[in-house]
Amino acid sequence: MSTFKALQVIEQDGRFVQQIVQRDLAELPAGDLLIRVHYSSLNYKDALSASGNRGVTRHYPHTPGIDAAGVVEQSSVAEFTAGDEVIVTGHDLGMNTSGGMAQYIRVPAAWVIKRPSGLSLREAMLLGxxxxxxxxxxxxxxxxxxxxxxxxxxxxxxxxxxxxxxxxxxxxxxxxxxxxxxxxxxxxxxxxxxxxxxxxxxxxxxxxxxxxxxxxxxxxxxxxxxxxxxxxxxxxxxxxxxxxxxxxxxxxxxxxxxxxxxxxxxxxxVDSVELPLVVKASMWDKLSLQWKLTQLPQLAEEIGLDEVPQAIELLLAGQLQRRRLVRID
Structure with missing residues (x-):
């Protein structure tokens, strides 16, 4: 499979338009890991990126999504192998690097942690x-x-x-x-x-x-x-x-x-973007074990990738009720 589905933001006559497109894997940036994304989540920073905020994203077309949880398909480093379930949050993902609102991302291994055993990929993105x-x-x-x-x-x-x-x-x-x-x-x-x-x-x-x-x-x-x-x-x-x-x-x-x-x-x-990976992994472990929330299902509503543009519009208008978990089919 050389093409994949993605949300893409394009600049059109001075406006920023969000659309679902087919992209080629060759268009993704260089990186150690190719990851098939299963879930993402919608954040305010994603909405800013999707609306053309140059303080978040400098160049368009662009795929937003500062969160991603999925499965490694290709790895060029020993720390990860195909089939590993992983979480990526922060760093440059979804800002100037093609983000999690897509079926695939390619990122450096230094951005990635393995999914803690106490959380499923879906649960990880309920948190994000x-x-x-x-x-x-x-x-x-x-x-x-x-x-x-x-x-x-x-x-x-x-x-x-x-x-x-x-x-x-x-x-x-x-x-x-x-x-x-x-x-x-x-x-x-x-x-x-x-x-x-x-x-x-x-x-x-x-x-x-x-x-x-x-x-x-x-x-x-x-x-x-x-x-x-x-x-x-x-x-x-x-x-x-x-x-x-x-x-x-x-x-x-x-x-x-x-x-x-x-x-x-x-x-x-408190910063969660450039946090050292070992500190980030420690917190994910805590959120999967002694701090695992019984209220997790109440924190977000699940939507598909094609519903993200409407959710972004509501978020920017201050009308979005609860977080959105994004299912990447």
Missing amino acids: TAGLTAGLCVEKLEQAGLTCDAGPVLVTGASGGVGSVAVALLAQLGYQVVASTGKTSQHDWLLSLGAQRILARSELEQGCEKALLKEQWAAAVDTVGGDILFNVVKALRYGASAACCGLTAGSQFQASVLPFILRGVNLLG
């Missing part, structure tokens, strides 16, 4: 980059001293991919979770994932002019950034930490040193 990032946030908070008896843990952007996994994971681990969202339609779903209370996003937007806010949070997972992030920092309890991993509300905020020098709080950055 969003689940990996959420796990890294929780792990970093625990490394900074967070324990289940510390008090309420806030998750901002809770109805999004990272936020919803963080809510489910924190709740399963025994934390008191407060989920913040601007989508009232998602309240019942977040409560079903384990949130004990829902906080309107508008409440977190108040108090930007103040240097400190009333101490509330024992910790926070922030997926939105902007002034909401610093309002969260200003309301952390003494010595508490916030893990920051997103910027949907903005990449900048008005800051003061006062929360840091008067309350000794911590702002922890």
Whole structure:
């Protein structure tokens, strides 16, 4: 088989159009492993790439998809053999390297981990980059001293991919979770994932002019950034930490040193893209074993590759309810 099905984004009269096409394997970039993709997942970065955001993808035509789970068909390295089931997330996949919204990818071995035994390929993509990032946030908070008896843990952007996994994971681990969202339609779903209370996003937007806010949070997972992030920092309890991993509300905020020098709080950055492979593999192992979510089936809805363009449109409009697992037939 020399051709394969792929979602391709092309620039046409100043517009970016998504279409399902047949591509040739020879068009894929050089790499150690040729992988038959079985599942991907839709992320906000994929939507940006598919809509022509040059900060994500420089050159078109392009196939997005920062996540992929599948089976090795060809390998030029000893670490992998044909038939190995593998996961690829982050690095340059789906950005400037042809991504997981296709039946095949070709990538360096340094981007690839073998599927942990506790997760199927489908389960791995129910989590995807969003689940990996959420796990890294929780792990970093625990490394900074967070324990289940510390008090309420806030998750901002809770109805999004990272936020919803963080809510489910924190709740399963025994934390008191407060989920913040601007989508009232998602309240019942977040409560079903384990949130004990829902906080309107508008409440977190108040108090930007103040240097400190009333101490509330024992910790926070922030997926939105902007002034909401610093309002969260200003309301952390003494010595508490916030893990920051997103910027949907903005990449900048008005800051003061006062929360840091008067309350000794911590702002922890979390990256899942260029993370060393050994660290990434360790988190996937944890998510497949002691942190395996009982709520996995509730985290995403499954769609086919031909349904991705409509899902991207909804995601960019802020109307997508839950994550999308993409089945690559």
